[in-house]
Amino acid sequence: MTRLRLAVARRWRTTVGRAALALLLTCATTLLVDVIAPVSARAETVPVPLGSAADFAVLAGTTVTNTGASAVTGDLGVSPGTAVTGFPPGQINGAIHSNDGPAVQAQADLAVAYDNALTRTTTDTISDGLGGTTRTTGVYNSAGGTFGIAGTLTLDAEGDPNAVFIFKATSTLITAADSAVELINGAQACNVFWQVGSSATLGANSTLRGDILAFTSITVGAGLVVDGRTMAINGAVTLDTSTITRSSCAVPGELSITAPETADLGGGAPGSAVSANLGSVTVTDDRLLSVAAWTATVVATDFVTTGSPVQTIANVNVSYWSGPATSTTGIGTFTSGQPTPQDAQTLDVERTAFTLTGGRGSNSATWDPVVSVQLPLAAVVGSYTGTVTFSVA
Incomplete structure (x- = not known):
């Protein structure tokens, strides 16, 4: 008779009859x-190179101001301005750079990154309202010059963890309260970029994923979560009981x-x-x-x-x-x-x-x-x- 059994270790042996x-x-x-x-899915959708700005979760041109118990993971910097206020009560898991060498270099690299995103070849021109839509890898230009998110924008990498999403707005990025950017099928926040020609305003209790490269300023609403970076070249970054976590790609x-x-x-x-x-x-x-x-x-x-x-x-x-x-x-x-x-x-x-x-x-x-x-x-x-x-x- 045949016996089917898994052995536990090599020392285990079967005692058999004379005929078996x-x-x-x-x-x-x-x-x-x-x-x-x-390798990247498409040549035109390689990530935007951030240089030393990648070390920062928050980077401003004039001031960084905070109200309430914001939490920032990553460096915080300002240049050519020097003012950083509201820390504490805000907490920073990183370093503060006020118009010092790292801040000056980060702003220079941010300007390069902004121009890189701005000059990317557009793969699709889409309507301003992103809420309720799903987007796959590509470089998206706003038909009206602005982007808005009310509800949920879903970014689908279709199984490619190197999929890159670049959104280019000539003017503003405005997200509604309680809106969200969701990532599915391997999409990563480190590969999402928002090039904003003027300023970004992020609604309260919402979630944004990706790196904001704003020409002027960024205002982050109360209770908002950013999985990425808030970086402004010329103006201020304003926080209010916000959570900003510098994103990184999976190893x-x-x-x-x-x-x-x-x-x-x-x-x-x-x-x-x-x-x-x-x-x-x-x-x-x-x-x-x-x-x-x-x-x-x-x-x-x-x-x-x-x-x-x-x-x-x-x-x-x-x-x-x-x-x-x-x-x-x-x-x-x-x-x-x-x-x-x-x-x-x-x-x-x-x-x-x-x-x-x-x-x-x-x-x-x-x-x-x-x-x-x-x-x-x-x-x-x-x-x-x-x-x-x-x-x-």
């Missing part, structure tokens, strides 16, 4: 990682694969076949690529006994099928190497276990493969151990 063979299968996890630099991770350490295929008589599910095998891709693809492979060693003389079952007798994915996350096409038992392949050579094509951003796939071993008629009774290795690249 026991197979203890070890699943070794091998990681092969290709490190690929992230790309790795491509990895995990598999159970051991599995017990059970026992069987010579001439029979034994098989079992190995348990979950998972590929996790956190490289944050705009174009993601990977291939997971599998191969087995011979199965051998301990002691002397060593008995061997050649790996040509070991077959495998991945089956369908038990779960997937992210965008792309996930394909099983062997979706059904009829597609099983021997593991005497490396086989494709699963693939991802046409992916974007973070993704993962999990499957529960089956390994089967045909026991030769000439096989000698004993406990046999083999190793199955999964790799991904």
Whole structure:
């Protein structure tokens, strides 16, 4: 009788009768990682270069004023003005730069960034009202010269964490109270930019995501949250019980694969076949690529006994099928190497276990493969151990 059970450790062995063979299968996890630099979705939508201004959450030309218990994460600066008032009661998790070297340089870099955004090639000219709309990566120009948000603006990266959104307003940016900018499908606040030709006014209790590059001034309403930066070239930045958190892009991770350490295929008589599910095998891709693809492979060693003389079952007798994915996350096409038992392949050579094509951003796939071993008629009774290795690249 065949017994299907996962072993806890390599020390675990099966006691078998005289007419049976026991197979203890070890699943070794091998990681092969290709490190690929992230690329932008479009040449015209690379991020706006902020230079040293990226260190600042708040940057003004004349003054920074605050009312109430505002919280600023990142540096706060002003130049060529020198006045910073309202801290405390406002709190700063960063440094204050009042027309010193860092503030002067940040303002110079902000001017460069502003011109960079201003001169970007427009991919679409849209209506002034952004609330209730969804936008994908691109450079957007306001048809009327202003942008307003009432309700929710959704920015959809379509799975590309490098997607860039640039909004260009000749005049003003005005957001209504309780409005919001939401990010979905991998969009990041660090890749959202608001180029404002005059001033920005942000409504109370609203949420804005991205970096505001205003030519004149910025007024932040009471209770407002900014996931990004408020930076004005010539005028003031005014806060009121606001939360300003300098955004940063997620750090790309790795491509990895995990598999159970051991599995017990059970026992069987010579001439029979034994098989079992190995348990979950998972590929996790956190490289944050705009174009993601990977291939997971599998191969087995011979199965051998301990002691002397060593008995061997050649790996040509070991077959495998991945089956369908038990779960997937992210965008792309996930394909099983062997979706059904009829597609099983021997593991005497490396086989494709699963693939991802046409992916974007973070993704993962999990499957529960089956390994089967045909026991030769000439096989000698004993406990046999083999190793199955999964790799991904």
